[in-house]
Amino acid sequence: MTGLADRLRAGETLISGWTQLPEPLVPELVARQGFDAVAMDMQHGLHDVQSVMRSISAVAYAGKPAVVRIAVGDNAMASRALDFGAEAVIAPMINTVEDARALVAATKYPPLGDRSWGPIRAMTVLGVPDLPTQLRTANQATVVFAMVETARALELVDEILAVEGLDGVFMGPSDLSVTLSGGKEIAATADWLDEPIRRLADRAKVAGKIAGAFAVNAARARFFIDCGYRFVCLGADQTYLAEGAKAMLAAARGQ
Ligand code: 3PY
Ligand code: MG
Numbered sequence: 103m104t105g106l107a108d109r110l111r112a113g114e115t116l117i118s119g120w121t122q123l124p125e126p127l128v129p130e131l132v133a134r135q136g137f138d139a140v141a142m143d144m145q146h147g148l149h150d151v152q153s154v155m156r157s158i159s160a161v162a163y164a165g166k167p168a169v170v171r172i173a174v175g176d177n178a179m180a181s182r183a184l185d186f187g188a189e190a191v192i193a194p195m196i197n198t199v200e201d202a203r204a205l206v207a208a209t210k211y212p213p214l215g216d217r218s219w220g221p222i223r224a225m226t227v228l229g230v231p232d233l234p235t236q237l238r239t240a241n242q243a244t245v246v247f248a249m250v251e252t253a254r255a256l257e258l259v260d261e262i263l264a265v266e267g268l269d270g271v272f273m274g275p276s277d278l279s280v281t282l283s284g285g286k287e288i289a290a291t292a293d294w295l296d297e298p299i300r301r302l303a304d305r306a307k308v309a310g311k312i313a314g315a316f317a318v319n320a321a322r323a324r325f326f327i328d329c330g331y332r333f334v335c336l337g338a339d340q341t342y343l344a345e346g347a348k349a350m351l352a353a354a355r356g357q
Contacts (some may be wrong), residue, residue: 106139106167106189107245107269110312115332117323118169120316121339122147128339133164141335144179145194151182155223158187162227169335175201177208180313184209185220186242187227190259190333192272192314196248197255199262206267209246211237214267245269247314247333251277256298258303263309270312273302273331275322285304290318296325 109116116138122127124147129140140161142149143286149157154170161168170183171192182193193205203307207215221236230236246267250259263271275290278298289295299315306313307330314333317323323334 105243106169107243109138110245110270110333111242113332115327116334118145118333118335119339119342120335120337121157122149124148124150126153126156129168130160130164131341133161133166137336138165139167139169139190140164141171141192143171143338144176145171145173147171147338151179154183154188155186158183159227163189175235177204180205180246181217182282182290184217184240185223185224188223189228189243190245190247192247192249194249194274195252196250196262196276197252197257197258198259199265202262202265202268203250205246205248206265209244210241210267214241215283220355241267245312245333247272247312249274250302251275252281253278254281256302259302259305260309263305269309270314270333271302271306272333273299273313273315275299275316275318283299291322300329306330311352 109184118139118141119132119137120130120141122143122227133140142154158168167189169190170188172179174195180193183191196202209215209217211217222301225236247270248268250271275295277294279287279289279295293347303313312333313331315326315331316335317326323336326334
């Protein structure tokens with residue numbers, strides 16, 4: 103199986119599932135529904151270190167790459183997620199060049215960063231044959247996304263994109279709506295976000311980096327893809343469950 107990084111670097115557009123429930127059977131089930139990858143959310147989701155470690159294995163068992171969104175500033179966890187076998191890390195609220203540099207330092211081996219050595223579990227999950235291969239390939243085989251989801255980050259987008267070793271930026275439309283409206287609105291699908299959303303994809307393209315985004319629904323996923331986003335995370339496990347249950351029940355009631 104070609105890895106997530108290779109597919110994204112080759113220019114493919116991928117749609118990932120998103121999970122928040124701290125139970126490895128859920129990401130495995132999501133992985134088997136045809137998504138290109140599955141993300142575990144440690145920022146707003148209920149995942150913890152144990153559930154992420156076990157979920158990465160469950161997603162690998164389903165033949166898909168695992169992605170982890172860490173909590174704000176938790177670069178130690180970013181490094182651990184890669185050591186557990188995650189192929190990509192999404193870091194929220196990257197608002198300064200220093201935030202982006204610290205993220206790269208934790209997630210890339212020298213000379214790009216200071217990632218500490220200890221990848222035995224990752225090598226087992228990903229089938230890396232030996233230590234020299236891991237050292238030679240890991241920086242290129244892992245994708246590190248900085249979330250650009252605030253007014254502050256948008257102002258610095260070119261500088262953040264220029265940080266060496268950072269593979270891409272990732273749009274968080276909810277936080278963007280809250281910060282751009284000065285705390286007056288939460289509106290992940292509002293029309294007035296379209297311009298900054300398009301701008302982020304355009305700036306990433308100019309910088310030669312990958313643009314990712316979180317889509318609250320399928321229509322929004324289509325919009326992000328049309329804007330040039332190539333790693334789109336769609337919905338979340340709690341929504342899949344709730345909407346599937348409601349639709350099935352309504353159909354059974356003839357509604
Ligand atoms: C946002 O929309 O702010 C996100 O972080 C998506 O998960
Ligand atoms: Mg956010």
